[in-house]
Amino acid sequence: MASKRQASAGSAIAARLKRLRRQLREDRATAVLLTNPVNVGYFSGFTGEDSYLLVAARSNVLITDGRFTEQAAGECPCAAVFTRKKAQKMGEAVAAVAKRRRLEHIGYVPASITVAVQKALAKSLRAAKVRFTAVKTDPGLPRQVKDAGEVAVIRRAIRCAEAAWTETVSWMAAGMTERQVAAKLDYEMMRRGASGPAFETIVAAGPRSSLPHARPTGRRIRRRDMVLFDWGAIVDGYRSDLTRVVFVGTIPPRFSAVYALVLAGQRAGIAALGAGKTGREVDAAAREVIVDGGYGEQFVHGLGHGLGRSVHERPVLATTAAAPLAAGMVVTVEPGVYLPGAGGVRIEDDCLVTDSGCRVLSALPKDLDRMRLA
Amino acid sequence: MASKRQASAGSAIAARLKRLRRQLREDRATAVLLTNPVNVGYFSGFTGEDSYLLVAARSNVLITDGRFTEQAAGECPCAAVFTRKKAQKMGEAVAAVAKRRRLEHIGYVPASITVAVQKALAKSLRAAKVRFTAVKTDPGLPRQVKDAGEVAVIRRAIRCAEAAWTETVSWMAAGMTERQVAAKLDYEMMRRGASGPAFETIVAAGPRSSLPHARPTGRRIRRRDMVLFDWGAIVDGYRSDLTRVVFVGTIPPRFSAVYALVLAGQRAGIAALGAGKTGREVDAAAREVIVDGGYGEQFVHGLGHGLGRSVHERPVLATTAAAPLAAGMVVTVEPGVYLPGAGGVRIEDDCLVTDSGCRVLSALPKDLDRMRLA
Numbered sequence: 001m002a003s004k005r006q007a008s009a010g011s012a013i014a015a016r017l018k019r020l021r022r023q024l025r026e027d028r029a030t031a032v033l034l035t036n037p038v039n040v041g042y043f044s045g046f047t048g049e050d051s052y053l054l055v056a057a058r059s060n061v062l063i064t065d066g067r068f069t070e071q072a073a074g075e076c077p078c079a080a081v082f083t084r085k086k087a088q089k090m091g092e093a094v095a096a097v098a099k100r101r102r103l104e105h106i107g108y109v110p111a112s113i114t115v116a117v118q119k120a121l122a123k124s125l126r127a128a129k130v131r132f133t134a135v136k137t138d139p140g141l142p143r144q145v146k147d148a149g150e151v152a153v154i155r156r157a158i159r160c161a162e163a164a165w166t167e168t169v170s171w172m173a174a175g176m177t178e179r180q181v182a183a184k185l186d187y188e189m190m191r192r193g194a195s196g197p198a199f200e201t202i203v204a205a206g207p208r209s210s211l212p213h214a215r216p217t218g219r220r221i222r223r224r225d226m227v228l229f230d231w232g233a234i235v236d237g238y239r240s241d242l243t244r245v246v247f248v249g250t251i252p253p254r255f256s257a258v259y260a261l262v263l264a265g266q267r268a269g270i271a272a273l274g275a276g277k278t279g280r281e282v283d284a285a286a287r288e289v290i291v292d293g294g295y296g297e298q299f300v301h302g303l304g305h306g307l308g309r310s311v312h313e314r315p316v317l318a319t320t321a322a323a324p325l326a327a328g329m330v331v332t333v334e335p336g337v338y339l340p341g342a343g344g345v346r347i348e349d350d351c352l353v354t355d356s357g358c359r360v361l362s363a364l365p366k367d368l369d370r371m372r373l374a
Numbered sequence: 375m376a377s378k379r380q381a382s383a384g385s386a387i388a389a390r391l392k393r394l395r396r397q398l399r400e401d402r403a404t405a406v407l408l409t410n411p412v413n414v415g416y417f418s419g420f421t422g423e424d425s426y427l428l429v430a431a432r433s434n435v436l437i438t439d440g441r442f443t444e445q446a447a448g449e450c451p452c453a454a455v456f457t458r459k460k461a462q463k464m465g466e467a468v469a470a471v472a473k474r475r476r477l478e479h480i481g482y483v484p485a486s487i488t489v490a491v492q493k494a495l496a497k498s499l500r501a502a503k504v505r506f507t508a509v510k511t512d513p514g515l516p517r518q519v520k521d522a523g524e525v526a527v528i529r530r531a532i533r534c535a536e537a538a539w540t541e542t543v544s545w546m547a548a549g550m551t552e553r554q555v556a557a558k559l560d561y562e563m564m565r566r567g568a569s570g571p572a573f574e575t576i577v578a579a580g581p582r583s584s585l586p587h588a589r590p591t592g593r594r595i596r597r598r599d600m601v602l603f604d605w606g607a608i609v610d611g612y613r614s615d616l617t618r619v620v621f622v623g624t625i626p627p628r629f630s631a632v633y634a635l636v637l638a639g640q641r642a643g644i645a646a647l648g649a650g651k652t653g654r655e656v657d658a659a660a661r662e663v664i665v666d667g668g669y670g671e672q673f674v675h676g677l678g679h680g681l682g683r684s685v686h687e688r689p690v691l692a693t694t695a696a697a698p699l700a701a702g703m704v705v706t707v708e709p710g711v712y713l714p715g716a717g718g719v720r721i722e723d724d725c726l727v728t729d730s731g732c733r734v735l736s737a738l739p740k741d742l743d744r745m746r747l748a
Contacts, residue, residue, distance in 0.1 A: 048587055066674030067586040070714050086674075087694055110489035115482075115508065118489050134489065183564030190557030195589060196574055212441040213422055215569060300440030300460075320461055340444050 009045060010077045012149055016043055017078060019142050020055055027136045029107040031056035033094060033121075036112035038309045039140050041237060044076045053079065054094065055139075059101045063093050090117075091124025098130045107135035144306055144314050145328035150238060151352060151361075154308065154330055157198070157240035158350055158362050160233040164188035165244070165364065169373065174223050174248060178203040178216035181227075189233040198232030198239035199311045209245065210344040212301060212336060223249045226343050232311065239311050241332050242362055243348030247372045255345065258337050259368050261293040262345045265335040266366075269303050269317070273333070273351055273358035279303075279321025286335045287319070295337045304332040307350055329353040330361070383419060384451045386523055390417055391452060393516050394429055401510045403481040405430035407468060407495075410486035412683045413514050415611060418450045427453065428468065429513075433475045437467050464491075465498025472504045481509035518680055518688050519702035524612060525726060525735075528682065528704055531572070531614035532724055532736050534607040538562030539618070539738065543747065548597050548622060552577040552590035555601075563607040572606030572613035573685045583619065584718040586675060586710060597623045600717050606685065613685050615706050616736055617722030621746045629719065632669065632711050633742050636719045639663040639709040640740075643677050643691070647707070647725055647732035653677075653695025660709045661693070669711045678706040681724055703727040704735070 020043060024032055034040050034053040044053050044062055048071050051064035062079045064072050065086075072081045084093040098106060106125065108118060125132045146154065168185040182203040189197060204214035205221045209228035221227060225248045232240040245259065269286030283303040290299045302318030307330050315321065315329055325331075331353065336346030347366055351358040365371070394417060398406055408414050408427040418427050418436055422445050425438035436453040438446050439460075446455045458467040472480060480499065482492060499506045520528065542559040556577040563571060578588035579595045583602035595601060599622045606614040619633065643660030657677040664673045676692030681704050689695065689703055699705075705727065710720030721740055725732040739745070 047589060069674075071585050071587070086676075086692075108489075110493065111491075112488065114486065114488055115484035115492050117485075119484065179567065179569070180565060183561050186564065186570075187557050187561035190560065191554060193553065193592070195553070196560075196571075200570055211445050213445070215421060218567070300443075318460075 009149070012147055013043065013045055013078050015147075016142065017055065017060060020139055021057060023137050023139065024055070024057070024107075027107065029135055030105040031098075031103045032107040032109070032135050032139055034112070034139060035109065035117070036140065039109075039112065039143075042143055042309060043139075044079045046072055046075050046079075047237065048072065052090065052094065054097055054103075054106070056101060056103055061097050061101070063090070063097060089120070089124060091121040094121060095124050095128035095130060098125070099128060103130065105131040105133070107133060109139060110134045111138060112140075141314070143308060145326055146308060146330055147328070150308065151328075151330065153236050153238040154240065154350070155361055157194070157233045157235040157238050158242070160189055160192045160194050160235055161198075161231060161240045161242055162362065162364050163192055164194075164233070165229065165231065165242070169246060172221065172373075174221055177218045177220050178205055178208070179218060181221065182216040185229070185231055189231075192233075194233035194235055196234050198234050198241055202228065202230035204228045207341050207343055210338045210340050210342060212338060212344065212346070221248060224252075226255060226345075228344060228346060230346065230348065237309055239307060239309070240350055240362070241307055241311055241348065242350065242364065243334055243346045244364060244366065245345050245347070245371060249373070251368065251372055255343060256368065258295065258339070259345050259371070261290060261295060262335050262337050262347055263366060263368070264293075265289040265299075266333055266347045266349070269333045269335060270349070270351060270358060270360060273331070273353055274325065275327040275353055275355045276324050278324050279315050279317040280319060282317045282325070283319055283321065286333070290335060290337060298337045298339060299335055300338060301336065304334050304348075306331055325353045327353055327355045383523070386521060387417065387419055387452050389521075390516065391429065391434060394513055395431060397511050397513065398429070398431070398481075401481065403509055404479040405472075405477045406481040406483070406509050406513055408486070408513060409483065409491070410514065413483075413486065413517075416517055416683060417513075418453045420446055420449050420453075421611065422446065426464065426468065428471055428477075428480070430475060430477055435471050435475070437464070437471060463494070463498060465495040468495060469498050469502035469504060472499070473502060477504065479505040479507070481507060483513060484508045485512060486514075515688070517682060519700055520682060520704055521702070524682065525702075525704065527610050527612040528614065528724070529735055531568070531607045531609040531612050532616070534563055534566045534568050534609055535572075535605060535614045535616055536736065536738050537566055538568075538607070539603060539605065539616070543620060546595065546747070548595055551592045551594050552579055552582070553592060555595065556590040559603070559605055563605075566607075568607035568609055570608050572608050572615055576602065576604035578602045581715050581717055584712045584714050584716060586712060586718065586720070595622060598626075600629060600719075602718060602720060604720065604722065611683055613681060613683070614724055614736070615681055615685055615722065616724065616738065617708055617720045618738060618740065619719050619721070619745060623747070625742065625746055629717060630742065632713070633719050633745070635664060635667040635669060636709055636711050636721055637740060637742070638667075639673075640707055640721045640723070643707045643709060644723070644725060644732060644734060647705070647727055648699070649701040649727055649729045650698050652698050653689050653691040654693060656699070657691045657693055657695065660707070664709060664711060672711045672713060673709055674712060675710065678708050678722075680705055699727050701727055701729045
């Protein structure tokens with residue numbers, strides 16, 4: 001099984017490299033230096049840190065250091081591994097590889113490199129007579145559309161997060177702190193095979209649920225509190241991202257109405273998803289419902305975002321998103337209404353865009369009558 | 375208590391801003407735009423995301439969006455809060471603040487900004503007739519020297535990690551997976567008040583301990599395995615970072631010798647620490663012991679690194695580090711010897727540099743006879 005899975009990962013990586021090389025040719029670039037760890041992993045399989053991947057027409061070299069040599073050899077069937085010497089600067093290592101592979105021109109990715117690193121690399125490469133210019137097309141773009149293997153891993157990341165949450169909510173009781181509940185949720189995800197939470201788990205009780213990105217605190221959960229959970233798991237490098245709100249004991253009438261409105265908005269957003277639709281259109285479908293319900297001003301963020309190796313990646317579902325969606329994209333749909341000092345409601349599911357609409361990959365209950373804890 | 379602590383955090387931030395403004399004057403800059411979230415937090419108290427801090431001689435503005443407005447108002451007593459409109463680009467928001475505050479020249483930090491973001495901001499600021507140039511001195515530099523409040527928080531992050539590890543090791547048994555043990559360790563840290571692990575916790579059993587940055591897998595811990603732990607906690611935004619190796623049942627004679635050598639190297643490194651010493655000198659003190667013992671080639675990384683809001687920050691203890699240390703710096707001391715296919719030993723403590731040497735802040739046992747589990 002393991003070797004079969006490795007072989008299929010190897011062929012997926014070969015397909016990605018082929019796409020990247022086609023893009024390089026269109027850009028008239030000889031080679032591209034990938035510096036963003038997410039892209040390095042996507043095009044090589046490497047899971048370590050502080051390493052660059054240099055992809056050229058006929059070669060593919062992972063430039064790493066002694067801490068990762070052994071790991072890289074095991075993880076990267078499609079790449080040669082170059083181990084940088086201790087005193088060797090990254091730019092000198094890239095120049096050494098360029099020289100050995102006879103590369104006269106290397107592209108960098110302006111969105112993945114700091115001004116300082118770009119300058120340092122440019123200096124070393126200039127000394128080695130290698131041109132170093134920005135590539136036109138972001139090599140991370142193809143990551144938007146997931147292949148079947150990636151969707152399967154995202155599904156596992158969702159199942160893991162769902163099972164962990166169900167367990168945590170049934171265990172949770174008044175008197176526990178937000179932080180304790182978040183710790184339990186993270187533990188339950190990792191016990192089920194997650195390498196960690198997809199981002200810092202949010203557990204926000206009572207009025208704190210009105211902070212869209214609250215961090216868990218020592219605040220205790222009380223009866224009559226609403227509790228907002230925003231959490232996800234990392235499984236084999238891919239992430240899930242879900243939000244649910246539960247009510248401890250009673251549902252205040254005001255939030256019963258807000259909840260129904262957010263849920264209706266979320267369903268409208270999901271119904272609007274599909275290949276060819278723009279992120280703006282999908283956002284508008286959900287937003288219209290919430291604006292009509294009188295809470296447009298309290299929906300202070302975009303409707304959703306792409307999900308994969310990063311928790312926030314392209315595409316974006318927001319008022320500013322003009323690009324059309326494509327089948328195979330995985331996005332969150334997560335409208336929210338926040339009433340400062342009182343509380344907030346957000347409902348989030350993960351959806352696979354298809355030609356005819358979408359498939360909702362997550363499956364936790366969200367009807368209001370299921371969200372009340374006894 | 376809370377308000378007293380807040381007041382003292384406010385005065386610490388005021389002192390940091392004062393230092394930063396002095397640095398700005400030396401650089402002949404009117405204002406600096408902080409984009410690295412770690413620096414934004416250090417100079418404002420803000421713990422959210424996607425927000426910049428614009429520090430000028432007479433003003434200090436946190437530029438955020440609707441998700442964080444409420445949180446920013448609560449967390450940043452020393453900064454005004456500017457909420458960016460949904461369709462407003464970050465550069466347009468910075469330009470709007472610059473106009474309102476009559477700033478004609480803003481500096482950026484080349485190490486904290488990507489080429490792409492720098493270009494986008496430059497475009498918006500050019501349109502508003504604001505100069506935008508790189509600052510000479512990194513505003514993050516003062517973070518190296520910790521004030522007493524910061525050291526106290528780092529101590530709490532260390533105590534938290536230590537207590538969680540002691541609990542986890544006494545609970546651990548043969549048959550459990552690396553991942554399960556890592557999940558338990560993270561849970562025990564969070565139960566004790568950590569907001570999360572300081573980095574992805576490493577639990578590497580048997581030969582996998584020879585991978586200096588191994589991720590926990592489904593491999594089960596067996597009798598006669600050695601198990602390497604590298605872990606830390608985040609407490610109130612500050613991190614700890616520790617490494618220990620334990621032996622399940624028996625200690626193979628080969629690793630008994632390697633362990634003694636690494637420990638002797640670590641002690642030599644700790645003894646060499648002190649204000650005025652260079653990172654290179656301290657590294658050399660530890661490395662010499664390991665080279666003399668015949669394992670110099672297997673010590674594939676630097677001796678240590680600064681620790682604080684980031685898990686890796688300046689100063690560096692390595693063969694290339696020429697800068698002198700100063701009292702108040704907090705560094706890890708963590709030599710390691712890795713024998714691919716067999717196993718690895720690394721021992722890591724966190725130390726506060728003082729004028730007369732150092733204070734070792736971490737206190738877990740490390741003598742070999744204490745590292746064998748029955």
